[in-house]
Amino acid sequence: MSTESGSPSQFVRSGVASAWNALRTVYYANSVSWRILKAGALVFLGFFVWAGSNILHSVQPGWNFLTYPMAYGFLLILYGPIHHVVVIPLALRWRRASGVRQSIGKRMPNGGLALFLLAVLLLGTFPAGPMAIDFASALEESGVDVAPDMHCVKSEGGTIHCHLSDSAGVDHVVVESGGTELVTDADPPFEFDIEESNVQTVLGERKFTVRLLDEDGGLVRRYTRRTAMISEG
């Protein structure tokens, strides 16, 4: 360390003071472009902190401290732009006035920040509403995944025999080819036969579609099979 820089502690102090001044300058930068830039940056930071905390909390539900960064990010999206587009410009204008306005102008930025932090503490302690998103619940709360295998074999006589590996969650099965319904099977375990000669050529290939439907007629699964690809059994 050179003598011009003083002692290490002076160096650190001047570095911290310089950083603090730089931060204050950014904080009070008040041209229209900079207000927009700061507001935009805080919206992005807010989204990042909010979503990042939520996703971490979803995989580590025991980390309850994450509700505070969650609340910080969530409120920052809303309040960050207001603070830099409205509060600070207004405060700087009122500081140049006199009386009550000047007094309010001097306290408004810190007051706004204090209210903001209070809201963060409250919302972090009592997380509610759209602030908390449980990414893990989507899978757990939804219905059963119905995905049975469908096996088909072709006999020498040109009959195609198909069956499902599992019929749970399926009410009936409809087989179609080229817009024509070939078979409707409402009896579990859903084994059915179709004649290859009845399978129509669609887009250059003979193929048929098997639709698994639930009791309301809603589509559960759909399979398309090309006859050329079905092995002979």
Place this chain on the structure above:
Amino acid sequence: MLDLATYDYDDDGFRTCGVTGLRIHKSAEDMVKLFGVTSIVALAVGGAFALFVAMTRWEVIGLLPPGDFYQYLTIHAWYLLIFWMVFMEIAILYVGGPFVLGRRLPLKRVSGAGYGLMVLGAAIITWGTWTQELPNQAPLLTSYVPLKSPTSFYLGVDVFLLGAVVAAVPFLASIWQEKRETPNQALPLIAFGAFITSIVALEALVGGLITYVPTLLWRAGFLEHLDAAWYRQMYWIIGHGSQQINLLAMITIWYFLTHVLGGAEVASEKVSRTAFVLYLFFINLGAAHHLMSDPAVSTGWRMWNTSYAAYGAVIASMIHAFAIPAGLEVGRRRKNKGGGTFGWLWSAPWKDPGFSATILSIILFGFLGGTTGVMMGQMQLNMTWHNTLATPGHFHATVATGTTLAFMGLGYYVLRLVFGRDWIGGILATIQPFLYAGAMGLVCLMMMYLGLLFGVPRRHPSVMDIPGSAFDFAPSKPFFAVFGIAALLAILGGALFVVVAVGTLLFGSEYDGTLPEETPLPDGGASATDGPDSKAAHAFSMRGTFILTMVFFLTFVVLYALNWYLLSQVWTIGP
């Protein structure tokens, strides 16, 4: 259109730009106008189709039926990822070559032929896509074999790619002529960047022809079979390579516009040139991440491309990420444009849409596009990104914010310095880059969240009701709402650019040559340190840039750690 300019030329066809000091020949200027305006037309068409795509994916609106979605998405992708970009990139080559070197454009007829082929190719692609019927599929950008698209589509792609190669020839000829005349003199940095861009471009375009000519022959019935794995590997030479052209062209513009508009200097010529050379060797290997989920490539191939080679490209990006703001800081400190840590930054001409578009391009590309590109380009992290909406989120951050904003910035100054017309719209021109950048940035962020946090797939018109599936994307609806609203605002911001550009061309008054800063040096600022009284660039403080770079690194580290952490939660390792 070529007569819309307000400038006069001397008997040799040259004029000297009153702002940049560049000696510009009419032949080069004419073609820059032609390619530049055509690219803006492509932006307008692609942007209009963005409305249909975004309003379909926002399922509350659900604008298009599933049958039409892919077709509209195809037009959107080709017009914005290819036509808007490549037409503008040819213009950039002519700026970086003949403009900067003070030469006439050699082989102007070849340039015209290239332009004609590109327009013809674009028209055939559009027609082929728009009129396709079963058994053909809308090709989107990838047109993966063996899915069949119209024969005319493949023909159009070949014609377009050939046109782009032909249009690049006059630029290469100008570099050749320059080096023949001054063999011992280095190219100016902007010309050097454009030259590296052209090499990467030729790699991509020739790779595209090697891919699409056999594909055309296959579709036309001359080849019976085309291997799908071969196609995918070859396709990504052009598929991702075309986007690497964007990257290099964009960075060249960053150097150019921060100098012309903000008074930036080149902090270190050698370092910046080295970074361009690193791109030359490593950037195209970044395409490998598209094949990470394919069975056909070996583990060694994956590891080499997504780690070792990727580092070469990432180091280059890091160098530019420091060098460009550092150059701006040094240049402005030298001119006493603001003291303190960040005075140089907020005294900058933020009301100038050319400048603000450039800086917003740098910021958004770095924070959103660059970081995510590095993460999803890794072999392991790619597993959580692949084929989710986060992938389009990434490339919208690179192309739709980074490159598009840089091209918009350049477009503003093509209007002023090439057409000699001042912008109409006043405040509208000033706010346009902020509106577009902010909204488009949010669109990208939402796409990444939807893809990464919810696993929402890309390319599907609807995901809220997948029959029989345990997947339920309903919790993602609020994010889709932000996405949809931000997309509308972004399209409005993009449309505003087109309105200002076309309005300026038709109704703009003569540009008087004033800039927010003093006249820059025609060599890009490299000679600022040549004079006897000048101080070397590195003698100026770059502490503001250092702090900004540290903020960037910190963000990068947090994002990186978070992505790896999430990946580690996907599978439980051990008993």
